[in-house]
Amino acid sequence: MRKIYQYSALTLIAALSCVSSCKDEDRVIVPEWESGVHGLGEFAATTADVNFIKGDPSVDLTIDLLWNSIDHKNEVTKIDLYIAFNEAYTDPSGNPKTAKHGGDQGKLYSSMEGSTVPKDKAVTTFTISQNDVYALYKDDTYDYKEDGNQVPVWNNPDRPDRTTGDFKFVDGDAFQLKWVFTTADGRVFDKWGVSVCTEFPGANCSVNWAAVCSQTIKKPAGDWTINFVDSYGDGWNGAAIKVVVDGVGTDYTLDDGGEGKETVTVPDGTETLTFEYVSGDYDEEASFTIVSAKGNTIAKGGPSQAAGTLTLNLCKENE
Structure with a gap:
C-alpha cells in the first residue's frame, strides 16, 4: 500500500521556536524531522513563451525541474x-464548469529512472508541446450536457x-505539470x-499554463482604425x-474634443x-479602441491605461 507523505513548513517552524524559547519545565520532546523530498518546477529563464499559443502548435514550453x-x-x-488538461465549458443551465480531463492528477507524460534522474538540486530541462x-x-470523451452521453473532446x-x-x-x-518522486527507500512522494x-522556500507542486492568443499579427497590411474618447472633452493632453x-x-492622438478617429494605413x-x-497629463480621462483591417476589435483600454506595449486580442484576427 502506497503511503502519502505531507509536510508542513509551519509545523517545523513552530516546533523549532518552542525548542529555542520555551522554559525548561515547558519543553516537550520534539520528534525528529522525518526525511523526505520536495520539488521545484518553473519555466526556463531562456523560454520566450509561458503558455501555448492558440493556432501555433510549433511553440514548445521549456521547463526546469x-x-x-x-x-x-x-x-x-x-x-x-x-x-492535467482542464477545459472550461458552460453546462446546460448556463453555469460555468470545468471538465477535468485526466482528473486531478492528470495523465503520465514521461518518467525518469536510474541514471536519467538528476542529482539533489541539479536541474533537468525538458520541453512540452501542444x-x-x-x-x-486525443481519445478522451466527456458528458458536457450531463445527459449520460459522452462526446469526443475533439x-x-x-x-x-x-x-x-x-x-x-x-x-x-488550462494545464498543469505535476511530479511524483520515488526515493531509494521505496517511499512515494x-x-x-x-x-x-x-x-516553503524553493519548493512548489506544479507548473501552470493556458492556451492564449498570439501577439504577432500575421497579415498586418490594410486600414486600421483608432477610436479616441476623452471624458473631459478637451483632447488627450x-x-x-x-x-x-x-x-x-x-504617434496618433485626439487633439481636442471628446471623441475622434484616426485611420492608419499599413x-x-x-x-x-x-x-x-x-502616457499624457490626464490619463484618467482617456480611453480607446483599436479595430483591425479585418474589422476585429483587437485592443481597448483606459481610463488610466498603463504606458507601454498594448496586449492585443488576436484570437479572431489570426484565424
Whole structure:
C-alpha cells in the first residue's frame, strides 16, 4: 500500500521556536524531522513563451525541474511527470464548469529512472508541446450536457473552434505539470501540504499554463482604425497611441474634443505591427479602441491605461 507523505513548513517552524524559547519545565520532546523530498518546477529563464499559443502548435514550453532532499540523505530514484488538461465549458443551465480531463492528477507524460534522474538540486530541462498533450488526450470523451452521453473532446459540436490541426487547444483550456518522486527507500512522494506548495522556500507542486492568443499579427497590411474618447472633452493632453510599423513609430492622438478617429494605413509588405500607449497629463480621462483591417476589435483600454506595449486580442484576427 502506497503511503502519502505531507509536510508542513509551519509545523517545523513552530516546533523549532518552542525548542529555542520555551522554559525548561515547558519543553516537550520534539520528534525528529522525518526525511523526505520536495520539488521545484518553473519555466526556463531562456523560454520566450509561458503558455501555448492558440493556432501555433510549433511553440514548445521549456521547463526546469529539480528535487531537494530535506535532510540531504534521501535520494530520488524515479520521477514521474503528469500533465492535467482542464477545459472550461458552460453546462446546460448556463453555469460555468470545468471538465477535468485526466482528473486531478492528470495523465503520465514521461518518467525518469536510474541514471536519467538528476542529482539533489541539479536541474533537468525538458520541453512540452501542444502535440505532446494532444497525444495524451486525443481519445478522451466527456458528458458536457450531463445527459449520460459522452462526446469526443475533439469532435464537440459546441466547440467548432477546436480542431485536430493547428487549433488543438483554444480559449478556456488550462494545464498543469505535476511530479511524483520515488526515493531509494521505496517511499512515494506525490502530495504535499499547502505550506510546501505555496510557502516553503524553493519548493512548489506544479507548473501552470493556458492556451492564449498570439501577439504577432500575421497579415498586418490594410486600414486600421483608432477610436479616441476623452471624458473631459478637451483632447488627450499629450497622451497618444504609438503605431509601430517595422520598427518605425508614429504617434496618433485626439487633439481636442471628446471623441475622434484616426485611420492608419499599413502598407503591403509590412512584417511587424505593434501598438503602444504613450502616457499624457490626464490619463484618467482617456480611453480607446483599436479595430483591425479585418474589422476585429483587437485592443481597448483606459481610463488610466498603463504606458507601454498594448496586449492585443488576436484570437479572431489570426484565424
